[in-house]
Amino acid sequence: MGYTYTTALCVLLFVAAAEAKEYVVGGSEGWSTGVDYGTWASSYIFNVGDTLVFQYGALHTVSEVSESDYSACSASNAIQSFGDQNTRITLTAPGTRYFICGSAGHCSEGMKLACTVSPTASTTPGSSSTPVTPGAGSFTPFAPGGGSSFTPFAPGGGGSFTPFAPGGGGSFTPGGATTPYQPYSRPFYYNGGVHTRSGFCGLVFAVFVVSTLLMV
Numbered sequence: 001m002g003y004t005y006t007t008a009l010c011v012l013l014f015v016a017a018a019e020a021k022e023y024v025v026g027g028s029e030g031w032s033t034g035v036d037y038g039t040w041a042s043s044y045i046f047n048v049g050d051t052l053v054f055q056y057g058a059l060h061t062v063s064e065v066s067e068s069d070y071s072a073c074s075a076s077n078a079i080q081s082f083g084d085q086n087t088r089i090t091l092t093a094p095g096t097r098y099f100i101c102g103s104a105g106h107c108s109e110g111m112k113l114a115c116t117v118s119p120t121a122s123t124t125p126g127s128s129s130t131p132v133t134p135g136a137g138s139f140t141p142f143a144p145g146g147g148s149s150f151t152p153f154a155p156g157g158g159g160s161f162t163p164f165a166p167g168g169g170g171s172f173t174p175g176g177a178t179t180p181y182q183p184y185s186r187p188f189y190y191n192g193g194v195h196t197r198s199g200f201c202g203l204v205f206a207v208f209v210v211s212t213l214l215m216v
Contacts (some may be wrong), residue, residue, distance in 0.1 A: 012047055019120070020049035022088075025099075025113060031056035037113040046091055049122045054087040054099075060111065061102040063085045070098035070114065073107035091117045 009067060026035045033053040046052075052064045063078040075081065081102055091097070091099050101111035 009083055015123060020047075020051065022051045022053055024053045024055060030054075031060060031062065031101070031111065033101075033111055037110065041113060046115055047119050048091055048094055048117060050091050050117075052089045052091065052099075053113065054082070054089070056085055056101075059103060060085075060106060063091075063100050063102040063150040064089070065098050065100055067096070067098055070100060070112060073100060073112065074108075075100060075102035078102065091115070093117065094119045119164075151177065 023046070025031050026037060026040055029035050056062070061075075063075040064080050065075060065078050069077055071076070089097075090097075096114055096116045099113045099115070100107040103111075132180040
């Protein structure tokens, strides 16, 4: 059980890592004054697991602040601050995060970024498959109250079957056009017997005629 749980967790983390993206803040201009970071951020959708990369010179810093400090361009109560000139911040939760440059006057010159993070995008199976049924038959599942039907795969036609379900009267029509067996109107032995009696009567009559002639 523990092994299965650990494996599943590793798979989920691997998938999340594979889908995560890195964004260099400001693009080719990096983290500097004179850049409209609001316009830059509006061009992307940031998801949980993505990483922001701040690239900047020695005169700048990166400070994560609250919304109110972001509006006031104040880094005095920064949540966290960096000055390594290549700061990487992973977006770990949905919501909006606020960043400014802590150097005096730089935030008011435009070095501020509000990054809205969306939940990790999920893939929902969309398409449903329709099974291929050979022949011309059809089947409707049997449900209480009747109304189900079944068409057997019979040569020559399409039969139908309604199951005997509670509340309904079932019926069945065999599939395929069939011709019922028709026996001879007279058995063969009877017809043969008629022919035998006719030959015997003729022979007796012929003997009678010959005998009469000989007597004369």
